[in-house]
Amino acid sequence: MRIKGPIFAAPSVPVWAGATWVGEVFLDDVPSQGAPVDLVLDGADGFARARLLVRDRRQVWGFVTVDLSDGRVDADRVAAEIARLPEATAPQTDQLLARPEPISVVLCTRERPTDVRTALRSLLHQEYDGEYEIVVVDNAPVTDATREVVRALGDERIRLVTEPAPGVSRARNAGVAAARHELIAFTDDDVVTDPLWLTGLARAFAREGDNAWCVSGLVPTGELRTPPQAWFDQRVGWSRDLRPRTYMLREPPEDVPYFPFEVGRYGTGANFAVRRSAVLRLGGFDPDLGAGTRSKGGEDIDFFYRVIARGGSLVYEPSALVWHRHRDTQEALESQIDGYGCGLSAWATKLLLSPQDLMRGVRVLARREARARGRLRAHRPLLARTPQPQATGVVDVSSIEHRALLSGPWAYIGSRFFGR
Structure with a gap:
């Protein structure tokens, strides 16, 4: 099995216990189940786990996350996690490019x-x-x-x-x-x-x-x-x-x-x-x-x-x-x-000042409003189960985001009508 990575070389060994090594594995490099094999990942010192993008040369299949031990990953464990991924969906009309555009x-x-x-x-x-x-x-x-x-x-x-x-x-x-x-x-x-x-x-x-x-x-x-x-x-x-x-x-x-x-x-x-x-x-x-x-x-x-x-x-x-x-x-x-x-x-402020663009979207939304409400109700249980960002080691920044949302309208108006 060939695991490619890391995507970005770490400037130093991480000190955070949740650090995750990021790389990728191609499907044609995944072996059938056999004797357990440990793979050493480049630059994985200090990382607790690895996240791998599973793909081939034409499409992506998903991500798997596995634990690391002293910079090593169990290849059979990776293969088992890959087997649990849903089948990737590619457009039926996809084709090789005969003459790629510049x-x-x-x-x-x-x-x-x-x-x-x-x-x-x-x-x-x-x-x-x-x-x-x-x-x-x-x-x-x-x-x-x-x-x-x-x-x-x-x-x-x-x-x-x-x-x-x-x-x-x-x-x-x-x-x-x-x-x-x-x-x-x-x-x-x-x-x-x-x-x-x-x-x-x-x-x-x-x-x-x-x-x-x-x-x-x-x-x-x-x-x-x-x-x-x-x-x-x-x-x-x-x-x-x-x-x-x-x-x-x-x-x-x-x-x-x-x-x-x-x-x-x-x-x-x-x-x-x-x-x-x-x-x-x-x-x-x-x-x-x-x-x-x-x-x-x-x-x-x-x-x-x-x-x-x-x-x-x-x-x-x-x-x-x-x-x-x-x-x-x-x-x-x-x-x-x-x-x-x-x-x-x-x-959003620009959109309010662009009535033609705004109304094109509003008309589409209005035609499907009742169905949209029904779908939103159906999505609520899924949204409730969505994991929220972990706060460990990070000061809550929601108040910063809220203040920034309030500043945006004045920022756009100031830039548009009074210059930078």
């Missing part, structure tokens, strides 16, 4: 050279049969650190673009302007992209056709070394849905009661791709939303909602995966939660 990858960053170096190295190892380029957008830089990383890597596939005005939306718009291809994929600097990421994105575009304006992918947790990372891992739903989905306004999904307003279902800014024509049709990313603005976030959910509200399809493709490194300290976690809360209510 893709431009846009990575926006600001003064995080260590992180961006890790992300770029993973992007340079894409197993993609088509052509791809990498556009690094250095947003409002104060040093040459990002430029030096790009220069040191010395790969002709990487181009550096500078966007002097702060804000991730402005940076993404600059990346779109610089990109050479129709398909444009976006990711962040705190990630490791899977080698098959671009293949998964391109396959989803090919499967769904021209109406697929946007494809988002799976974003599993790449590191569980500290309590703040574990808290965030349990809070967000970036890796809970392992089924390919297509969201469109004319076909509301039966299991999403408040579609199209349940924006958390659509994905996150760390992993999505768009057609250039769709970005231009939508007017780009909102420069008054996102990190680097008063709103601190919300630019990705705003874009996803507009894709659906204006008649496009948003495809969720779990085989296109990007591993995310969550904030590892309490201070950084609080800052992130503040940004998410502020960004969410800032986006």
Whole structure:
């Protein structure tokens, strides 16, 4: 059995008793049951357990968690846990790409050279049969650190673009302007992209056709070394849905009661791709939303909602995966939660100021209101059993989130009408 990992190398041996080593195992590497075998995991000193993403080269099957002993895992135990996973569901029309479309990858960053170096190295190892380029957008830089990383890597596939005005939306718009291809994929600097990421994105575009304006992918947790990372891992739903989905306004999904307003279902800014024509049709990313603005976030959910509200399809493709490194300290976690809360209510404020987009969603919701209430009642027992984030080692941040939600409307109005 071959277990690949860790996704992110730990900077030091973890001291938290709940630390979990994160890696992956491919199904064709899982042996039949036999004599017990212990496998030594690289960099597993100090970790109490291992979380493994089970997959093959075309789809993901789920996650298994097993205990570690002195950095070792029982291979038969892993195989037994894998056998309990439900069968993965893949679209029946999925096919190999005969002629993969060229893709431009846009990575926006600001003064995080260590992180961006890790992300770029993973992007340079894409197993993609088509052509791809990498556009690094250095947003409002104060040093040459990002430029030096790009220069040191010395790969002709990487181009550096500078966007002097702060804000991730402005940076993404600059990346779109610089990109050479129709398909444009976006990711962040705190990630490791899977080698098959671009293949998964391109396959989803090919499967769904021209109406697929946007494809988002799976974003599993790449590191569980500290309590703040574990808290965030349990809070967000970036890796809970392992089924390919297509969201469109004319076909509301039966299991999403408040579609199209349940924006958390659509994905996150760390992993999505768009057609250039769709970005231009939508007017780009909102420069008054996102990190680097008063709103601190919300630019990705705003874009996803507009894709659906204006008649496009948003495809969720779990085989296109990007591993995310969550904030590892309490201070950084609080800052992130503040940004998410502020960004969410800032986006809601923008929606109230965009009556056409708002009413498109309201009309869909109104037509299915009675059925939505029934489904929500049916979901309540399941919601009640959903495990809540463990508070061990983490100061409660719910009050920070609540305050941030209150600040979002004023932040968006201030940015939109009075400048940054």
